[in-house]
Amino acid sequence: MTNPRRSTEAKLKVACSSCNLRQLCLPVGLSPADLDKLDAILNLRQRVQAGQHVYRAGEPFRSLYAIRSGVFKLYRLSADGKEQVLGFHLPGELFGLGAISTGVYAVNAMALEDSHVCEVPFARLEELAQQVPALQRQIYRFLSAEILQDWNAMTVLGSMQAEERLAAFLLDLSERLQRRGFSPSALHLSMSREEIGNYLGMKLETVSRTFSKLQKDGLITVERRLLEIRDMARLKKLAGCAEAVGRESVPA
Amino acid sequence: MTNPRRSTEAKLKVACSSCNLRQLCLPVGLSPADLDKLDAILNLRQRVQAGQHVYRAGEPFRSLYAIRSGVFKLYRLSADGKEQVLGFHLPGELFGLGAISTGVYAVNAMALEDSHVCEVPFARLEELAQQVPALQRQIYRFLSAEILQDWNAMTVLGSMQAEERLAAFLLDLSERLQRRGFSPSALHLSMSREEIGNYLGMKLETVSRTFSKLQKDGLITVERRLLEIRDMARLKKLAGCAEAVGRESVPA
DNA sequence: CGAATTCTTGAATTGCCTCAAACGCGGTGG
């Protein structure tokens, strides 16, 4: 086995080994040697400006993308041009996974803020994973985690009311931000009311009204894109988490 | 609600190579030699009676399951005991994929009819896939396809009305049945109105009413669990497929 | 046969949507 250091090549290389997201991202569980191999196949730290697309539905699938910084929206357009938001992605998350089965991107991936991504050419990742079981497992994990995330979204869409949906959305964001080292209670919403509503199956007016109601009830404060969670326990209870408030008895 | 009956576990060896689902299932693209290796790790053709569970949420993840025959429902129970149906699975499909990331089954898997499954111990599948790239790719494909399927479900839940939802549901079933060699227009619904409604985010009464309306409009005929699609084109148009009826102009 | 389950249909209610107006903020140009 070779033990190469990171190649100081042309590109603005910032190796996985020095990335502060390595505990969340693909590198989890890889040895330093394997990490270097992974570094060798990535196109690191590409810049994407707010509003720009990393790929569009219909383009041939080549790469996965790992988010270094920023926020992305995945969405598609229906036959009659209506948008459907399928998810938001935060730093440390990998997107593009849906395209593996067909070889074509099924959705559009747009940056909601100025962002940085690491491009992961899938063919080379596949090869490498064949040699590095820990990486293989990591890929499975990401794919499977995406399924779980989508199941949660389906549950939200399928069985919750407006207020509950928004609470669940905020809590999901909060948790994911916290795992990335951000505050769990002070959120900056990179997406518009319309995008939130679209994702949650409600109209932007309803999102706005519901934010106002949650604020009036003291669960949150919102001002434009700045949102603070003031009562995590009650918010969790609203979203259907049984263990939330604590002193309340839990239904069977 | 659950209806577990006596458990029978008959292990009949029916190799993948002679399975009529091998063109849909894990074996796709494997050489005869690799197929034998796959056969060697599977627990083939286990019987599951209607109402029985293959696994339940919370149990440790060990195996994926490939459906030989029958229909399965994946669902989970919320904190307050409400059911959320996350999908239905047909012969040739693989389920259990959502459990890979956490090592614990996240949902319950119940047979809706007397069924047969092939159990695929995941640890051994993983090992084998490490040696057989075609199998590896096949696993990716299944995982990724599940994501696409869930995105479709999210679109249905997030942006369609009752009639459109039901149309999309029927078309999805129809397509999947057709690829399995069944009639695309004569469907046997293995699931109750309540289960359909739960999956589609509507009440059973609404499902029933909407079936009646589709029948009145000549798109389908329904009689209990027997459903026939009479006007595929109009059904597709209802579900938002642009190219459906043909003579209609498509909105910009 | 009676009991349980599933499905259908009706009538009243409601949560969210639609339509509409106004607000606040950032940017632009006079």
Place this chain on the structure above:
DNA sequence: CCACCGCGTTTGAGGCAATTCAAGAATTCG
């Protein structure tokens, strides 16, 4: 500097699709 606009957001009023409540029909099964 301020008037002006565009955009995202907030808020109100009325309407409607789907739900809730309720009753009855059809089918299965012991």
